Amino acid sequence: MTADAPLDESGILARITPALPQGRDVELGPGDDAAVVRLVSPRLVITTDTLTEGHDFLLARTTPEQIGAKAAVQNLADVAAMGARPQAVVSAVSAPRGTDPSVLKGIARGLAQRCARYGASVVGGDLGAADALSITITAVGALPEGQEPSVRSGARPGDVLAVGSDQLGRSAAGLALILKGDPTRLEADEEARALMTWQNSPDPDLTLGWTAAIGEAAPAPGSGEAEGAAPATAMMDLSDGLVRDGGRIARASGVVLDVDPTALEGDVEALLSAAALLGAGSEAAWEWVLHCAEEHAMLATFPGPGVPSGFRAIGSVRARRDGEEPAIMLGGRPVAGEGFDHFG
């Protein structure tokens, strides 16, 4: 319940707009037919993605702020995964007439917070009527002149496979808890709450995308620090799970990615108590770690041996053998199953 009365489109936008982050690169913000943003170069990077109530989130099990944050992250991650810093987003929200304006303001707040953290401006929006709540974000950035986009097809035999996250599987574990767990019991469990929060608004370090794309400078000789790291040869964000997304890099690059299972044992172990809450064991935790959609951490290959800080090595890239198809493997063996198909 709230004191907010239903408003018309312009009234709602007038209340939301002032809270949106606007960088100095914004020449013209919301309110005209389109916004004008000065990019760091003319090489636009652009992506779009939608979240729909009942399909991508459940209003009763998330918050408007989390919806806005998740919509932001999944799009900012796509720009970051090309090696570009996101500079701006526009959002199109559809909602049933009579939707409490506090829901719309909450979505805008979550969106604005995540964008502001990464220096991206929210420069425009559209609010329309629909039977179900949905939000479509388009995020843009730009690649500096001379910098190649970090595509999926650049992985080379001998590269190190690495992930920009110290814990995989959280979004999947959180989703399982939301869908199958006993709400009262989960509410009392701090770890379960954290996993459900991660599912509702994943929070990987997206800066790793645009830093990995240019590599890390080697430290001064004799400084005692770890060696520098070359730029990523291939990169994407984990949208549909390590196995499915890794398979995409493998196919695009024509190589085999071999994930080292010992590198993921810690990830699995950390999810065992969540699995136990559902009466499940390490098999469920392995499933979450290998097939976790909506993680949005960076998955990348590097020439090695070092990987940039924030990344950790989880496997290696090798050439295909005679007649072998490009694929992702786990400890040299094929992995059953692929990730999530949004329309299957």
Added chain:
Amino acid sequence: MTADAPLDESGILARITPALPQGRDVELGPGDDAAVVRLVSPRLVITTDTLTEGHDFLLARTTPEQIGAKAAVQNLADVAAMGARPQAVVSAVSAPRGTDPSVLKGIARGLAQRCARYGASVVGGDLGAADALSITITAVGALPEGQEPSVRSGARPGDVLAVGSDQLGRSAAGLALILKGDPTRLEADEEARALMTWQNSPDPDLTLGWTAAIGEAAPAPGSGEAEGAAPATAMMDLSDGLVRDGGRIARASGVVLDVDPTALEGDVEALLSAAALLGAGSEAAWEWVLHCAEEHAMLATFPGPGVPSGFRAIGSVRARRDGEEPAIMLGGRPVAGEGFDHFG
């Protein structure tokens, strides 16, 4: 009915993507995390808008091609109205699982055709599940260095008010026919069919946006041609009707727009037979002409006396008198009613 079987997301995208227009400015098209497009300058112009089944279109009274075309036009028009040529779009389509792939391909075809006509590439898409069909387009272009965006706030007393269309009111007339007309009778009426087609996929000349922004060069002296025209001082596209959108220019510019009713008599007359099909008269036709949403023609002010070809003068801009509010008037009198509120 069609031979297309339901497919998964990647299968559908694989069938749609090859038909999408890709200009030479596209460095990286669909298929990776994000697309890369070389804009004509780093000054990005960006806008987004959604069409939702049951709210913005009725599947039974339109075609997938028209849905795609309309979604394209309403976004391309917003970029054009800033004075920029649209260079690229991304589209996010949500559809019920099991939607016939021919519907999705039809939407893509309509989108692709309109984009191709204006030289805009379709560089990315998202396909997700929802209970209702919807499409959100984001369109981008860029403003050449040194060119001011054509905003709503630039109209000055003495300017000529002009519209980039030789017939206003078609979308509104078409909508009235779709909602209230007798389908059998309408089908037999060529004029009615044309108006319904215009409502389902309006087709204004969007090039007028980016040509009006730079003005028309004066012809060589003695050539006998009409004089040149200065750049637009204010511009927007007609999304919500002449009165509502004109009111926006008036308020943003702090002026009064006075529409000359005699300039619109031809528009009204041309819609009288459509009105008669609904048992209505000139009052309905005036309503359509003054309040027609989704027309997407350019509405602009020019220093005058000439306006660029493709535009026609429909009124003038004057200063406010003592205590007078900014407003749009018709023949010096206030106009009742405003246009369409998408969320009211």
